[in-house]
Amino acid sequence: MKARIQVNLPEDLVRQIDELVGPRKRSEFIERAVRAQLRHEAVRRWKELSQHFRGLTLEDVYYPSRRELEERHG
Numbered sequence: 001m002k003a004r005i006q007v008n009l010p011e012d013l014v015r016q017i018d019e020l021v022g023p024r025k026r027s028e029f030i031e032r033a034v035r036a037q038l039r040h041e042a043v044r045r046w047k048e049l050s051q052h053f054r055g056l057t058l059e060d061v062y063y064p065s066r067r068e069l070e071e072r073h074g
Contacts, residue, residue, distance in 0.1 A: 007030075014026075021029045064072075 017026055017029055
């Protein structure tokens with residue numbers, strides 16, 4: 001399902017989109033561009049997060065025993 005939204009873009013940007021894909025394909029073009037940017041941001045965040053865990057091994061992570069978990073949660 002698609003949602004209708006209103007977005008304000010600079011005229012020169014709209015003109016460039018129209019020259020590239022035509023006015024009837026604006027929504028499709030913008031959807032692809034937004035999806036590409038979301039993927040880019042997800043990869044950037046993943047890389048940023050992975051920096052915090054660089055070199056970390058399973059021995060560096062504390063895993064409570066089942067007994068400890070049961071004692072905590074009754």
